[in-house]
Amino acid sequence: MSWKCDCCGHCCRHVDKVPALRELANDDGVCKYLDSENKCSIYDHRPAVCNVRWIYEHFFKPVGVSEEDFYAKTQEACDKLRNEVISEEASENEHA
Numbered sequence: 001m002s003w004k005c006d007c008c009g010h011c012c013r014h015v016d017k018v019p020a021l022r023e024l025a026n027d028d029g030v031c032k033y034l035d036s037e038n039k040c041s042i043y044d045h046r047p048a049v050c051n052v053r054w055i056y057e058h059f060f061k062p063v064g065v066s067e068e069d070f071y072a073k074t075q076e077a078c079d080k081l082r083n084e085v086i087s088e089e090a091s092e093n094e095h096a
């Protein structure tokens with residue numbers, strides 16, 4: 001099973017919505033380490049919570065969760081966040 005982050009950047013642009021990452025947020029909710037090309041500027045040293053593979057290996061694999069299930073849930077979380085962001089942006093545009 002392979003899952004590939006498509007680098008949409010939504011999670012890094014909305015760290016204010018993620019309790020474990022809130023301290024990385026600039027005033028606009030964007031992670032202070034996201035660069036102008038939508039890439040993590042500290043990728044090799046990013047917090048463990050930003051590393052999907054690390055999270056799986058340390059928290060889910062030891063309790064028997066399959067990679068398939070874990071990545072399916074990860075994809076669901078990405079889709080949920082994406083939909084939230086899209087609807088918030090649409091609502092902001094309506095009221096602009």
Ligand code: SF4
Binds near residue numbers: 078
């Ligand atoms: S929201 Fe998901 S797909 Fe988008 S950058 Fe974050 S981990 Fe990758």
Ligand code: SF4
Binds near residue numbers: 012033
């Ligand atoms: S540290 Fe890097 S991977 Fe983590 S939220 Fe910030 S930009 Fe994204």
